[in-house]
Amino acid sequence: MPSLSKEHFDLYSAVHVPETHAWPSSYLHDHPIAGDRRASIPVIDISEPDAASIVGGACRSWGVFYATSHGIPADLLHQVESHARRLFSLPLHRKLQTAPRDGSLSGYGRPPLSSFFPKLMWSEGFTLAGHDQLAVTSELCPFDSFSFCEVMEAYRKEMKKLAGKLMRLMLLSLGLDEEEMGQVGPLKELSQAAEVIQLNSYPTCPEPERAIGMAAHTDSAFLTVLHQSDGAGGLQVLRDQDEPGSARWVDVPPRPDTLVVNVGDLFHILSNGRFKNVRHRAVVSRADHRISAAYFIGPPAHIKVGSISKLVDMRLGPIYRPVTWPEYLGIRTRLFDKALDSVKFQEKALEKD
Numbered sequence: 001m002p003s004l005s006k007e008h009f010d011l012y013s014a015v016h017v018p019e020t021h022a023w024p025s026s027y028l029h030d031h032p033i034a035g036d037r038r039a040s041i042p043v044i045d046i047s048e049p050d051a052a053s054i055v056g057g058a059c060r061s062w063g064v065f066y067a068t069s070h071g072i073p074a075d076l077l078h079q080v081e082s083h084a085r086r087l088f089s090l091p092l093h094r095k096l097q098t099a100p101r102d103g104s105l106s107g108y109g110r111p112p113l114s115s116f117f118p119k120l121m122w123s124e125g126f127t128l129a130g131h132d133q134l135a136v137t138s139e140l141c142p143f144d145s146f147s148f149c150e151v152m153e154a155y156r157k158e159m160k161k162l163a164g165k166l167m168r169l170m171l172l173s174l175g176l177d178e179e180e181m182g183q184v185g186p187l188k189e190l191s192q193a194a195e196v197i198q199l200n201s202y203p204t205c206p207e208p209e210r211a212i213g214m215a216a217h218t219d220s221a222f223l224t225v226l227h228q229s230d231g232a233g234g235l236q237v238l239r240d241q242d243e244p245g246s247a248r249w250v251d252v253p254p255r256p257d258t259l260v261v262n263v264g265d266l267f268h269i270l271s272n273g274r275f276k277n278v279r280h281r282a283v284v285s286r287a288d289h290r291i292s293a294a295y296f297i298g299p300p301a302h303i304k305v306g307s308i309s310k311l312v313d314m315r316l317g318p319i320y321r322p323v324t325w326p327e328y329l330g331i332r333t334r335l336f337d338k339a340l341d342s343v344k345f346q347e348k349a350l351e352k353d
């Protein structure tokens, strides 16, 4: 069993933020927090007839929106959340027993972005990827692994249907017709799509102004659908489309009956840069133990994602070279924030270094 070193400080009983988890204020306050009402994330009823153009507008300008009429049963969302709470409330040594092994992504541990920062984040994660879910969870909680796995599998299926609808709206807004949509892009091999569920736990923090729940990043997949528990919230997105130097963190608080949808790097590539791969982070609070469940959808492992040819200026060519999701994840493991730049045609040299 891995040892319980200070690397695995128990966040749930903390009365102060140790140095290992104290982030420099220059990092935490790199941009101001938006205070004005204009900075509010679009809320979109995705069942409306004109949803595609509104979704397209939100993806271009924000890279994130709230979806209503999403069709995921409220009861399922509650069950996912309560199973996640129960999982994270297990003793640390039990959770560590499920740390990913033998190349698997699934299990308890720090998300990959953690290795790019000298400080630890005020959160715990549990990743469920592909068909190895059951093995991991039956080891973790033998007493109720069946219901945990059933709930997560039901969640995955519902989320996949929703992701299909969302990607259809996004592609429609980019000018693809029904026939083109079936031939190119994420809908072509939807049944084989790669999916990952990431459960995140952000325990209450005695000094929230010194810690970060999840450091700033973009997601790598096509898109992410996020359910967050009620309460103070914590998700923030970087709004950076105005004049240079005016970027601001905007709160994305929980709203009843809505899910948060954000554009990932691969949809940014697919749209040849039209959709914003939104940078986001999670802050923590003194009062709320927050849970989030992120669903990521990407192409099947063997499919290369390149820009849709209709969206490419023939004189300039595509901005990015085509990549598979596993290849791109590998690049991110080495370059993190610079991964997208490294697959830009103009900047190929970076990745060769």
Ligand SMILES: C=C1C[C@]23C[C@@]1(O)CC[C@H]2[C@@]12CCC[C@@](C)(C(=O)O1)[C@H]2[C@@H]3C(=O)O
Pocket: 105, 111, 112, 113, 114, 127, 196, 198, 217, 218, 219, 220, 221, 296, 329, 332
């Ligand atoms: C498929 C994946 C996407 C992800 C890396 C991972 O292998 C599994 C966890 C995902 C996650 C969740 C937290 C933020 C993030 C950047 C990270 O470090 O781990 C994402 C990764 C991603 O979007 O690339």
Ligand SMILES: O=C(O)CCC(=O)C(=O)O
Pocket: 198, 200, 214, 219, 226, 228, 234, 235, 236, 280, 281, 282, 291, 292, 294
């Ligand atoms: O918990 C959140 O609000 C953000 C989680 C997130 O960004 C992720 O899992 O990629």
Ligand SMILES: [Fe+2]
Pocket: 217, 218, 219, 224, 280
């Ligand atoms: Fe994320």
